[in-house]
Amino acid sequence: MFSTLSIVIIFRVPLQKHFDIAKIMASGDITINVHDHGIALDDKKGRVKCNYCGKEVSGFTRLKYHLGGVGHDVTSCKEVPGDIGRLFRDKLLEMRRGYLRKEVGNLSHPELPCKRNSSPGSSAMKHIKLELTQTGGSSSRRHIETTASAEDDAAEQATLLNRRVGTGVVTPDNAIVSLPKHAQKCIGRFFFEAGVDFSVAKSIGFQNLIDSTLGHGEIRCKIPAVEELKGWILEEEVNEIQQYADQTKLSWASTGCSILLDVWKAEGGKSLIYFLVDCPKGVIFLHACDVSAIAEDPVAMQLIIEGVLEEVGVDNVVQIITNCTMGCIGTVGKLLTEKYRTLFWTVSATRCIELMLGRMRMMDQIKNALDKARIIAKFIYSDATILKLMRDHINGHNLIKPHKIKCVAPFLTLENIVLERENLKRMFISSEWRTSIWASRPEGRKVADLVGNPDFWNEAEIVLSGCIPLVNVLHLINGKDKPLMGFIYDTMDHAKETIKRGFGNMKGQYMEFWKIIDEYWDNYLHSPLHAAGYYLNPVYYYSSDFHLDEEVSNGLFSCISRMSRDQLTEYLIGQQLRAYQKGEGDFARGKDISCRSHITADAWWSRYGEKCPDLQKLAIRILGQTFDGASRYALKRDTAEKLLKDARNPIEQRQIKDLIFVHYNLRLQHFDEEQEIGSHSTDVAWIDFGVEDITAASGILEQAAPSSSRPKEETQSSEAFNPPVWVLSTSNAGARNVDKS
Structure with a gap:
C-alpha cells in the first residue's frame, strides 16, 4: 500500500x-x-x-x-x-x-459492502463498532473497537473505494457511510442556529451538499433523520448549552448580572417576550413566552418577571433593561423596584437614542434635509449611467451608508452627501451630465437644482450638527466592544457638548436638541447606576476633566444605599471610599493613566481594590454591567413567533421550548464572531428600493461606520481593551442639565 x-x-x-x-x-x-x-x-x-x-x-x-x-x-x-x-x-x-x-473518520462500518463479505460463500459481516466521544467544543476523540485486523480494515476501505471510483456513480447498492457523531451534531447545530426547517434534511440538494463536502463526491453519507435532529441531537445540544449556562451562573454572585427584556407585538397581535441574562462572563437566553393574555395587566406581568428573578436569584440581579417604553411596562418597573430595593430598572440606551433621533426627524429642517438626501440618493442609484458618473467624480466612493439600525442609515447617507458636496456640484455641471438624457428630464433637473441650492446644504449642516453626535454614540454602543456601565454618563454629556459646539454655542439653536435628549434621559434612560459608574470609573475619576455635580453624587449614594446588604456595609463603603478619592494605598499605583486606560474598569477594581473589599464588590457589580438592551444581539424575533404560534400538546411544547433555547443561545455564543465579520444585516429600506437593486448597482452593502468627518477623538478605536479615545474624553461641566442661563 x-x-x-x-x-x-x-x-x-x-x-x-x-x-x-x-x-x-x-x-x-x-x-x-x-x-x-x-x-x-x-x-x-x-x-x-x-x-x-x-x-x-x-x-x-x-x-x-x-x-x-x-x-x-x-x-x-x-x-x-x-x-x-x-x-x-x-x-x-x-x-x-x-x-x-x-473528514469522515475511519470508513470501517458494518453497512459497508466489502469484497470478501459479499463474495459467494462468505460468512456474515464481521461486527465493527465505532465509538465517538466528543471532547471540547469542536473536536472529537474517536475510539475504535473492532474484531477485524487493521489490515483487513484497510483492504475493505480500498475495495469500497475501488468499486466506487470504478463506476463513478452512487447507486442503491453502494454503501452509505454513517457520519461520525460529531459531524451529525454539527449538522444539527446548523439547523438549530439558522432556524432552518427540518424538512431540508430530506432534500436531494442537501444530501448532495453533504456528500460533496464530507464524502468528497465518492461516498454517500447518511444524514441524520428528522427524528434524530429532533431527538438525541437536540437533547445533547440542550445538555451542552445548559452546562455552559450553569458554569456562567456561578459568576453571578460575585459580578452581578442584568436581565434584558425584549417585548414586542407579533403578527396577528400577539404579545411576546424573551429574557436574556447578561454578565461579564457571557450572555444566556433563558425563556420566550406568549404574554398576549396579560400584556396590559401590570400585576400579572410583574409575576412573570418575578419568576425569572427567582430563577436567576434576586440577590444576583443588579438591573433589568427593557426595550419598551409603551403600555404597562413602565408601571411594572416601578412595582418591581419598590418591592426589591436592590433592583434598578432602565430602558435600553439604543432604544432611547433611537427615540431621540425619531423626535429630531420630526423637526421641519431635519425632515426636509433627509427627504432631499433620499431623493438625491435614489435618483443616482436608480440608473447605472448616473451611478458611474457619480463614482467618477467621487473617486469610486458610495453615498449610501446602510446600517443594521434602521434609523441611522439616512443620517449617515446625508453625512456622506455633505462630504462630497463639491464633487457632486461639479458632477451636475459637467459636460457628461449636460449631454446625458437625464439632464433634460424633470427628475434629473430636480436633483441638479437640489444639489445647486444653498438652502439644502444649510439644512444638511443643521442635521450634522444636531444629530450626527447621537448617531456616533449609537454606532459606538453597537460596535465590536461591549458597552459597559462606566462610560454611558460621560458619553451622553460629550454628545451634548459636541452639539453645542456644532452650533457655535448659540443657545437658540442647540437648546431644541438638548431638550429632546434630556426628556428621554430623565424619563427613560438615566439610572443611578450610570452616575455611579461614571464616579467609580478610574478612567474618568483620576482625569483632570472629572466633574462632580449633584446628579453624579446622588446617583453614587443611591447605589451605595440600595446595594448595601446592611447599615454596617454601607458605613464601611463610605470609609473605604475616602482611600479611592484620595488615591491612597494601591489606588496610588492604579490611578496612573497607563494602569487605568488599558483594562476594563471592573478589572481595575479587581486588581487595585483588594484593601477596600466592600467598595470593591460594589464597584465590580456596577461597572461589569451593560447599559444596552437585547436589541444589540440582533436576535430574530420571527423564530420565536413561528415556534410559539400554535398551541400544542405537552410533548411538542417541551420540544419547542428546547428548540428556542438552543437556537438563541447558539446565536448568542457566535455573536462576537459575527461582529468581527460584519454578518449582521443592514437596512436600506428608507431609500425605497430593494437591497437587491442596490447590491446590483453598487455592491455597497457593508456595515458602515460614521465617516471621518466627526471629531478625531470620536473616531479612534481601541486595541485589546484599551478604551477608545471617545470614552476618555470628558465633557465640560454642566452638559447633563439644560442650560438655564
Whole structure:
C-alpha cells in the first residue's frame, strides 16, 4: 500500500507508445512522473495531450485521473499500459483515502459492502463498532473497537473505494457511510442556529451538499433523520448549552448580572417576550413566552418577571433593561423596584437614542434635509449611467451608508452627501451630465437644482450638527466592544457638548436638541447606576476633566444605599471610599493613566481594590454591567413567533421550548464572531428600493461606520481593551442639565 508520505515512485516513460514497460520495471528504475506521459500543448491555457490515446485534458493533474481511471468526470485512458494505470490509480486512491479519513473518520462500518463479505460463500459481516466521544467544543476523540485486523480494515476501505471510483456513480447498492457523531451534531447545530426547517434534511440538494463536502463526491453519507435532529441531537445540544449556562451562573454572585427584556407585538397581535441574562462572563437566553393574555395587566406581568428573578436569584440581579417604553411596562418597573430595593430598572440606551433621533426627524429642517438626501440618493442609484458618473467624480466612493439600525442609515447617507458636496456640484455641471438624457428630464433637473441650492446644504449642516453626535454614540454602543456601565454618563454629556459646539454655542439653536435628549434621559434612560459608574470609573475619576455635580453624587449614594446588604456595609463603603478619592494605598499605583486606560474598569477594581473589599464588590457589580438592551444581539424575533404560534400538546411544547433555547443561545455564543465579520444585516429600506437593486448597482452593502468627518477623538478605536479615545474624553461641566442661563 502506498502512503501519502512515502517517497514518490515515478515511472520514466518516453513519449513513444511502444516503450517496453516490463523492461523498465525489471531494471529497477521505477519512477512515475506524470510529465513523461503527456505533452503540454499550451502553457497559458494548461492543455495537455495524453501520450497513449491522444486525448487532450486541462492540465497534468487531470491527466493523472485520466491515466488512473479515477473520477466520474474524467474519461479513462483505454491505451495506457496496465502497470502504469494501476500505479496512478493506487496513488490517487491513497491520497483520497487520506482525505476521507480526515473528514469522515475511519470508513470501517458494518453497512459497508466489502469484497470478501459479499463474495459467494462468505460468512456474515464481521461486527465493527465505532465509538465517538466528543471532547471540547469542536473536536472529537474517536475510539475504535473492532474484531477485524487493521489490515483487513484497510483492504475493505480500498475495495469500497475501488468499486466506487470504478463506476463513478452512487447507486442503491453502494454503501452509505454513517457520519461520525460529531459531524451529525454539527449538522444539527446548523439547523438549530439558522432556524432552518427540518424538512431540508430530506432534500436531494442537501444530501448532495453533504456528500460533496464530507464524502468528497465518492461516498454517500447518511444524514441524520428528522427524528434524530429532533431527538438525541437536540437533547445533547440542550445538555451542552445548559452546562455552559450553569458554569456562567456561578459568576453571578460575585459580578452581578442584568436581565434584558425584549417585548414586542407579533403578527396577528400577539404579545411576546424573551429574557436574556447578561454578565461579564457571557450572555444566556433563558425563556420566550406568549404574554398576549396579560400584556396590559401590570400585576400579572410583574409575576412573570418575578419568576425569572427567582430563577436567576434576586440577590444576583443588579438591573433589568427593557426595550419598551409603551403600555404597562413602565408601571411594572416601578412595582418591581419598590418591592426589591436592590433592583434598578432602565430602558435600553439604543432604544432611547433611537427615540431621540425619531423626535429630531420630526423637526421641519431635519425632515426636509433627509427627504432631499433620499431623493438625491435614489435618483443616482436608480440608473447605472448616473451611478458611474457619480463614482467618477467621487473617486469610486458610495453615498449610501446602510446600517443594521434602521434609523441611522439616512443620517449617515446625508453625512456622506455633505462630504462630497463639491464633487457632486461639479458632477451636475459637467459636460457628461449636460449631454446625458437625464439632464433634460424633470427628475434629473430636480436633483441638479437640489444639489445647486444653498438652502439644502444649510439644512444638511443643521442635521450634522444636531444629530450626527447621537448617531456616533449609537454606532459606538453597537460596535465590536461591549458597552459597559462606566462610560454611558460621560458619553451622553460629550454628545451634548459636541452639539453645542456644532452650533457655535448659540443657545437658540442647540437648546431644541438638548431638550429632546434630556426628556428621554430623565424619563427613560438615566439610572443611578450610570452616575455611579461614571464616579467609580478610574478612567474618568483620576482625569483632570472629572466633574462632580449633584446628579453624579446622588446617583453614587443611591447605589451605595440600595446595594448595601446592611447599615454596617454601607458605613464601611463610605470609609473605604475616602482611600479611592484620595488615591491612597494601591489606588496610588492604579490611578496612573497607563494602569487605568488599558483594562476594563471592573478589572481595575479587581486588581487595585483588594484593601477596600466592600467598595470593591460594589464597584465590580456596577461597572461589569451593560447599559444596552437585547436589541444589540440582533436576535430574530420571527423564530420565536413561528415556534410559539400554535398551541400544542405537552410533548411538542417541551420540544419547542428546547428548540428556542438552543437556537438563541447558539446565536448568542457566535455573536462576537459575527461582529468581527460584519454578518449582521443592514437596512436600506428608507431609500425605497430593494437591497437587491442596490447590491446590483453598487455592491455597497457593508456595515458602515460614521465617516471621518466627526471629531478625531470620536473616531479612534481601541486595541485589546484599551478604551477608545471617545470614552476618555470628558465633557465640560454642566452638559447633563439644560442650560438655564
